Every structure is written in C-alpha cells, then in structure tokens.
Amino acid sequence: MTVKERVNDKRAAKNTPRQSANLGRKPGAISHINYFAGFANFSLDFLEIFLGEAVRTPAAAANTYIEISQKWSLWSYGPMRDRSDVEAILDEVLRGQTEAFGQIVRDFALPLRSYLASQVHHVDDVDDLAQEVFLAALGNLSTFRRGDDFGAWLRGIARNKILVYFRTQSRRSQALKRFRDEVAALIEGDLERDAAGDSAEMMERLLRCVAHLPERLRRVVRAGLDGDKPAEVAKTLATTVGVVYNLHYRANQLLRECLRKEVE
Amino acid sequence: MMDQELQDLLACWLGDHDPGPVRRDALLARLRCDDDFRRAFVGEIRLLGILKAVQAPEPRWLRLEDEIGWSARQREDVDALARRVVREGERRLRVRWRLRWSLAAVAVLVVVGLYLALRPRGFTPEGLGTTSQEAVPIATAIRLEDVRWEPGDGATPTEGGVITPGHLRLQSGRLTLAFFSGVTLSVEGPADLDVFTADRVFCRHGKLRARVPSGAEGFTVLAAGYEVVDLGTEFGLNLEPGGKSRVMVFKGEASVSLLGRDGRSVGGALLNALRQSVEVDPGSGRIEEVPAQPEAFIPLGQFVAAPLELDAGYARAVLAAKPWGYWRFESLEDGRVPNEVAGRPALGALGGVELEQSPGGNRWARLRPDDQTQAFLMAGEWAPPRDKGYAIELWVQADLPSASAFGQTALVGLMAKDIRDATNHVAYLELAGRGRRVPHEPCAVRFLDRWPPAMTGGTDVFSRRTVVPSLWHHVVGQKSGDTLELYVDGELAGHSPAKSDANDAKDATTTPCLLLVGRLKQFSMPPEISEIRPFEGRLDELAVYDHPLTPDEIRRHARLRTLPTAP
Numbered sequence: 129m130t131v132k133e134r135v136n137d138k139r140a141a142k143n144t145p146r147q148s149a150n151l152g153r154k155p156g157a158i159s160h161i162n163y164f165a166g167f168a169n170f171s172l173d174f175l176e177i178f179l180g181e182a183v184r185t186p187a188a189a190a191n192t193y194i195e196i197s198q199k200w201s202l203w204s205y206g207p208m209r210d211r212s213d214v215e216a217i218l219d220e221v222l223r224g225q226t227e228a229f230g231q232i233v234r235d236f237a238l239p240l241r242s243y244l245a246s247q248v249h250h251v252d253d254v255d256d257l258a259q260e261v262f263l264a265a266l267g268n269l270s271t272f273r274r275g276d277d278f279g280a281w282l283r284g285i286a287r288n289k290i291l292v293y294f295r296t297q298s299r300r301s302q303a304l305k306r307f308r309d310e311v312a313a314l315i316e317g318d319l320e321r322d323a324a325g326d327s328a329e330m331m332e333r334l335l336r337c338v339a340h341l342p343e344r345l346r347r348v349v350r351a352g353l354d355g356d357k358p359a360e361v362a363k364t365l366a367t368t369v370g371v372v373y374n375l376h377y378r379a380n381q382l383l384r385e386c387l388r389k390e391v392e
Numbered sequence: 393m394m395d396q397e398l399q400d401l402l403a404c405w406l407g408d409h410d411p412g413p414v415r416r417d418a419l420l421a422r423l424r425c426d427d428d429f430r431r432a433f434v435g436e437i438r439l440l441g442i443l444k445a446v447q448a449p450e451p452r453w454l455r456l457e458d459e460i461g462w463s464a465r466q467r468e469d470v471d472a473l474a475r476r477v478v479r480e481g482e483r484r485l486r487v488r489w490r491l492r493w494s495l496a497a498v499a500v501l502v503v504v505g506l507y508l509a510l511r512p513r514g515f516t517p518e519g520l521g522t523t524s525q526e527a528v529p530i531a532t533a534i535r536l537e538d539v540r541w542e543p544g545d546g547a548t549p550t551e552g553g554v555i556t557p558g559h560l561r562l563q564s565g566r567l568t569l570a571f572f573s574g575v576t577l578s579v580e581g582p583a584d585l586d587v588f589t590a591d592r593v594f595c596r597h598g599k600l601r602a603r604v605p606s607g608a609e610g611f612t613v614l615a616a617g618y619e620v621v622d623l624g625t626e627f628g629l630n631l632e633p634g635g636k637s638r639v640m641v642f643k644g645e646a647s648v649s650l651l652g653r654d655g656r657s658v659g660g661a662l663l664n665a666l667r668q669s670v671e672v673d674p675g676s677g678r679i680e681e682v683p684a685q686p687e688a689f690i691p692l693g694q695f696v697a698a699p700l701e702l703d704a705g706y707a708r709a710v711l712a713a714k715p716w717g718y719w720r721f722e723s724l725e726d727g728r729v730p731n732e733v734a735g736r737p738a739l740g741a742l743g744g745v746e747l748e749q750s751p752g753g754n755r756w757a758r759l760r761p762d763d764q765t766q767a768f769l770m771a772g773e774w775a776p777p778r779d780k781g782y783a784i785e786l787w788v789q790a791d792l793p794s795a796s797a798f799g800q801t802a803l804v805g806l807m808a809k810d811i812r813d814a815t816n817h818v819a820y821l822e823l824a825g826r827g828r829r830v831p832h833e834p835c836a837v838r839f840l841d842r843w844p845p846a847m848t849g850g851t852d853v854f855s856r857r858t859v860v861p862s863l864w865h866h867v868v869g870q871k872s873g874d875t876l877e878l879y880v881d882g883e884l885a886g887h888s889p890a891k892s893d894a895n896d897a898k899d900a901t902t903t904p905c906l907l908l909v910g911r912l913k914q915f916s917m918p919p920e921i922s923e924i925r926p927f928e929g930r931l932d933e934l935a936v937y938d939h940p941l942t943p944d945e946i947r948r949h950a951r952l953r954t955l956p957t958a959p
Contacts, residue, residue: 233456
C-alpha cells in the first residue's frame with residue numbers, strides 16, 4: 129500500500145455521511161475541506177513521482193499531475209502567481225484567448241470569496257457576487273493598469289457590487305442599511321489592508337488549524353455566526369447565543385495563534 | 393472574554409439584528425474613535441469570511457464559464473496543458489536554484505557588512521538588520537540648511553527629495569525630514585544615522601530633534617546600548633561619538649531605556665515636565681538626571697513654504713479648456729474670490745482665511761493650522777454631469793501636520809444642495825492622511841465619486857504617497873467616461889472603474905451641488921474634527937469642468953509652473 133492509499137483510507141474512515149451531506153451543495157461539487165485533503169494526497173502523489181516510488185518521464189509526470197488534479201478538482205484553486213505571471217495571462221485574454229481568464233479565476237476565487245464573505249452573509253450570494261465581479265473584471269480588463277495589484281482591483285469592483293447588493297435588498301430597514309454603509313466605510317481601509325495579505329496558502333494553513341481545534345470550538349467554527357446560526361448552535365450545545373459568540377471569538381484567537389505558529 | 397460591544401456589532405453586521413438607534417449610534421461612535429476596537433472587528437469579520445469561504449462547497453459559475461469558454465475547452469488542450477505544467481516545473485526549479493544561490497550570496501554580504509559595521513562599536517540594538525528592507529518612501533527632506541554630506545555610501549537627498557530606508561551621514565549643516573507618519577526630525581552634522589522606517593531611526597552620533605504629533609507616538613531613536621521612545625510631542629538628543637548622550641523633553645513625554653545585549657530593556661527613565669533632561673551612559677549602565685539646558689539642543693528645522701509661480705499663460709490655458717468655474721485667488725474683496733468665468737458664482741471666504749503673495753506676484757489662499765473655521769463656499773450651485781464626466785483641478789501645498797490636525801484633510805467637495813442632507817457628497821478630493829491613525833497610505837491624494845449622493849460609499853481612487861509637504865502639487869480628479877482618474881503633477885497617479893450603473897439614462901446628470909473648499913462638511917464643528925478634516929496649507933487656481941480634461945491638457949497645465957522668483 130502506498131503512502132497515498134494509507135492516507136485515503138484514513139480519510140474515508142473519517143468522512144461521515146453527515147459531513148458529506150452538509151458539504152455537498154451542488155451535484156459533483158467538492159468542498160474545500162476535501163480539496164485540501166485532496167491537496168495532501170496530491171502532494172503525496174508527487175512525492176511518489178519525484179522521490180523514487182515511480183520513476184517517470186516529464187510528460188508522464190505531467191499527465192499524472194493532470195490526472196490527479198482532475199481527480200481531486202485541484203484546478204479549482206491554484207497557487208497565487210507573480211504579478212508578471214498574472215499580467216502575462218491578462219495579455220493573453222486581451223489578445224482574445226478568453227479561456228485563459230480561467231487561470232485568473234482559479235487563482236483569485238478563494239481570496240475574493242473570502243473578502244465578499246466577510247461582508248455578505250449567505251454563501252449563495254457570495255458566490256453570485258464573486259461571479260459578477262469576475263464578469264465585470266473580464267469586461268473591463270483593458271482599464272486595469274499594469275503594475276497595479278490585480279487582487280486589489282478585483283476587491284475594488286467587489287466593493288461596488290456589495291454596495292449595490294445591499295442597496296437593492298428590500299428585507300433590510302433603511303436605518304440598518306445606512307448603519308451598514310457607515311460601518312463599511314469606516315472599516316474599508318483596514319479590511320482592504322488585511323485582505324491584501326490573504327493567500328490560498330494561508331487559507332490552507334487555516335483549515336489545518338481548524339482541524340486542531342477542540343471539538344466544541346470546531347463545531348462553532350463550522351457553523352459560523354451568520355443569521356440564525358448562533359441560535360441554532362446554542363440550542364445544539366444547550367447554551368446561550370452569547371456563549372456561542374464567545375466560543376467563536378476564542379476559536380478565532382486560537383486560529384490566529386495557530387496561523388502564526390505555522391508561519392514561524 | 394469578548395467585548396460586549398464587539399459582540400453586538402458582529403450580531404448587527406452578520407445577523408441583521410437591529411439593536412435600535414441609540415445602540416447603533418454608540419457602536420458607530422466607538423468604531424470611529426477606538427482604533428483597537430475597529431481593528432478587532434475587522435479581524436473577526438475577516439476570519440469569519442475566510443472560514444465561510446473555505447468551508448463552503450466549490451461554486452459552479454455557469455455564466456462565467458460560458459463567457460470565457462473555459463469549461464468547454466479545458467479538457468481539449470490537455471497536451472498543451474501538460475507541456476505548460478512541465479515548463480512551469482522546470483522554470484520553478486531554475487528560479488529556486490537561482491534564489492538559493494542569491495540568498496546565500498546576500499547572507500554572506502550581510503554578515504560581512506554587519507561585522508564591519510559592528511566591530512568597532514560593540515553592542516548595537518536590534519533593528520540593524522532592517523536596513524535591507526524594501527525601499528519604500530518613508531519621508532521627505534523638507535529643509536536643508538548648509539548641509540555638507542560625508543563622502544561615501546550614504547544617501548544625499550535634496551530639498552523636496554524622497555527618503556527611503558538607508559544611511560545618512562552629514563559632515564555639517566542641518567537636515568529636516570518630514571516622515572509620512574507625521575513625525576518631523578531635524579539632524580545636525582556631524583551626524584551618522586540609519587533611517588529604518590517612518591518611526592525608527594538608529595543614530596551613531598549627531599544632534600537630533602524630533603516633533604511627534606498625536607497619532608504618531610512611538611517614534612524611536614535607537615543608539616548603541618539604549619533607545620529613546622517618544623510618547624508624544626517633542627524631544628532632543630545629543631549623542632557624542634563616545635556613546636554618552638543627553639536627552640531632553642521639551643514638551644510631552646519620552647521614555648529612555650538602557651538595552652541589554654539581547655536588545656531588551658534593563659532599566660529606564662520617563663522624561664516629562666518633572667524630569668526634563670537626563671544623561672545616558674550605556675557603558676556604565678547609568679541614566680542620571682541633569683539640569684535642563686535647552687540651548688544645548690538644536691532647534692527643529694522651520695518649515696519654509698515654497699512659493700508658487702505660474703507662467704503668464706496659465707490662466708489662458710485653463711480658460712481654453714472651458715471650465716465651468718475658475719477661481720484664481722488673486723483678490724479677496726468683500727470676502728469673495730471672483731469667478732473668472734463670466735456669470736458664474738464667486739467663492740465666499742469663511743473664517744479667517746486669507747491670501748498670500750509670492751515674490752513674483754502670484755496670490756493663493758492660505759488656510760492656517762488650528763483654525764477649523766476656515767473654508768471657501770461657492771455662492772451658487774453646480775450640477776456636474778455624469779454621462780460626459782467632470783473634473784476638479786487645483787494647486788495644493790500642504791503644511792506639516794499641526795498638533796490638532798486630523799489625518800485626512802479636505803481639499804474640494806461637491807455636496808448635494810438639499811439642506812437636509814448637506815453632507816451628502818457627490819465628489820470629493822482630499823489628502824489621504826499623515827499619521828498612523830488613518831487607514832490610507834500616507835501622503836496620498838484621494839478622489840471620491842459618489843452617486844447617488846450619500847454620506848458613505850462611492851468609488852475611490854488613490855494616488856501613491858506622492859504629496860510632499862512643503863511642495864506645490866498640481867492635482868486633478870475627474871470622471872472620464874466609466875473611469876475615475878487622479879492626476880498628480882501632470883501624471884496619472886491612479887484610476888478606478890466608476891460605478892457600473894453610472895451610464896443609466898436617469899444618471900446622466902447629477903443634482904445641484906454646493907462646492908466647499910478646505911473642509912469636509914459645512915456645518916460640523918469641533919470636536920467633530922473627523923467631519924471637518926480642515927486643510928492646513930495653501931491652495932490656488934481652482935477650476936471645475938463639466939467635462940473631463942485630456943491627459944495633454946492636464947500635463948500642459950502642470951508644466952506651466954515656473955521657477956520661483958528671488959525675493
């Protein structure tokens with residue numbers, strides 16, 4: 129049994145039906161948790177290829193890479209590229225090779241969705257807005273100034289989309305909309321500065337850190353704090369909503385600490 | 393334990409929970425005033441956002457896939473993809489190989505450099521290694537008085553020049569730096585220092601004087617064996633080559649700490665009105681109080697504003713670009729600055745605003761520090777068009793921040809005229825701040841376009857840190873088609889896509905607007921300094937256009953500045 133097969137066995141044993149049900153939203157979709165588990169397997173495959181368990185030609189190695197990537201949906205989110213790489217891809221798109229924009233989507237989707245999710249509650253809305261942002265970026269690619277930070281440019285478009293999204297929401301009172309606008313304006317700079325440091329790698333580390341949280345905190349983190357979630361979790365844990373907030377706060381502290389240690 | 397207000401704010405932000413108007417106002421007030429609270433809130437929602445995104449299922453973006461033909465063609469070109477993967481892997485290996493050898497070479501150079509730098513002086517506190525950090529601008533040289541530089545590797549900035557982290561060695565004379573953090577530092581030669589960051593300097597010897605405004609506290613001068621940390625306002629430091637030094641606080645507080653070999657504090661003293669001056673001898677590990685001798689310390693370099701001289705054809709060039717309104721600030725009769733465009737309203741002067749004159753005869757508006765009543769308000773209204781776009785152009789020279797200055801300072805604002813919502817901006821130009829309290833990059837220009845008019849939101853475009861205090865800058869903020877553009881000194885300094893629905897027929901025009909110069913909001917009063925954002929400095933040649941300017945026009949206007957005339 130290879131290393132990868134051993135890890136796969138362990139993963140399969142841990143993946144309960146309930147987890148799978150919670151994670152599956154669209155047919156064939158794979159969660160990022162599975163994605164990162166896949167990433168681990170993918171790395172093991174590569175270890176096997178390059179460290180001696182399977183000696184192959186570069187072309188064979190590449191085919192294996194593609195095969196494994198398709199298997200684990202690893203093309204979903206690639207590593208962040210250099211600025212010059214991004215600009216090379218943008219040039220390709222502007223020359224008419226629009227499918228090259230897929231590379232940009234892969235690279236920036238997760239940080240962009242995270243940015244949107246920090247301000248928009250429902251994941252479906254987050255994903256719709258992210259799609260809108262990418263479409264707007266594609267349509268206005270010629271206005272992107274070379275040398276600028278493409279991620280920051282995307283977030284600029286995202287800010288506009290979020291603004292329109294909240295203005296067109298009828299279920300919120302005018303007072304609450306105004307309040308939200310004012311809070312958004314006050315935190316815009318801090319949020320932008322922090323978001324500029326986000327990367328897919330950091331998010332991968334974060335998931336590893338979540339796995340190390342105590343069970344009670346992990347349940348709170350998995351549930352999130354949106355809408356009625358705190359009340360639901362409070363009921364499940366037989367506690368109060370205030371305690372759920374405090375548990376999440378403590379969990380976030382532990383996660384930050386864990387991220388720091390991972391970096392060190 | 394979580395702060396109750398943080399919990400309430402999160403509940404409101406995430407859960408549509410409305411705590412009521414009183415609580416909302418209290419939360420907003422705390423968010424405005426308490427930086428730690430604001431940062432904590434941002435930290436929480438950001439982490440929650442990341443967790444939500446990474447734990448959610450992968451989305452299928454069918455419209456996007458259709459648009460870029462991505463999913464359909466993805467599988468067809470597997471061979472090409474394979475080739476790219478192989479090439480990418482090979483490229484990365486090459487890059488890593490080069491990187492490793494480069495890092496090894498750099499490490500050897502750094503070790504040798506540090507050894508040479510440290511050997512004759514023994515212990516040096518931590519921070520020396522930071523000289524290799526990225527060369528971002530951190531200050532500007534605002535005044536050079538008879539400066540002679542030591543020959544060698546140190547930087548030799550000129551007046552108005554940008555300072556990046558590095559070595560400064562003066563034989564004689566006095567250099568005054570304005571850091572982007574808001575700190576002003578004068579250095580008198582002979583002096584030898586390393587500037588690490590906007591709030592950290594290492595001094596080997598020399599005479600220093602620092603003024604640290606509110607918001608920039610923590611400015612630190614390191615020396616061999618000790619450090620001085622300013623806790624607000626002003627201190628002087630005379631450091632002899634032998635290592636002994638004198639520190640004196642002129643206003644406010646500073647702390648002096650002796651440092652052990654590991655760079656940690658092993659003793660210290662607080663300097664304030666009760667204990668103004670000490671002698672520090674790191675060799676013997678002593679800090680002794682000594683009589684204050686202010687005359688032994690150098691004065692802070694005085695800020696000298698450069699005059700603005702313009703070519704005689706400047707006004708003609710502006711008028712040729714057909715402005716909607718143009719105010720030259722050449723006269724202030726009956727408290728009004730006339731409009732150069734016939735039939736258009738004058739600017740009314742508010743507060744004690746006055747005009748100054750250059751040796752060559754040009755005049756400009758002077759808005760003095762610590763007077764929040766100063767401003768100009770247009771005696772009429774203007775509705776800037778949205779379909780064609782609009783432009784705001786002026787010359788600006790910012791002072792160093794005064795003690796009471798707010799980080800951001802207003803230049804020109806257009807506000808919907810409806811008196812009930814007199815602070816709903818349609819467009820706004822400001823200097824984006826000096827000091828650490830503001831979230832934006834310091835010494836940048838901000839141009840905001842906001843439609844429909846509102847108190848918050850809109851689309852921003854920022855320049856980089858290009859505005860040097862004491863120098864005049866030509867600034868244009870404009871909406872050109874679907875793009876917001878910001879020009880500084882004739883060059884495009886930043887741009888952003890304008891709001892996507894801006895071209896709707898209903899949005900072809902805006903609404904009658906007030907034009908306010910030098911403050912953010914018309915009716916706000918102290919202590920609401922964040923709503924006033926008073927400008928401190930000089931303004932000239934303000935023009936507004938009901939169409940965007942071309943890059944050539946902007947460049948031409950910026951180049952019509954002439955060299956100052958000798959007095």
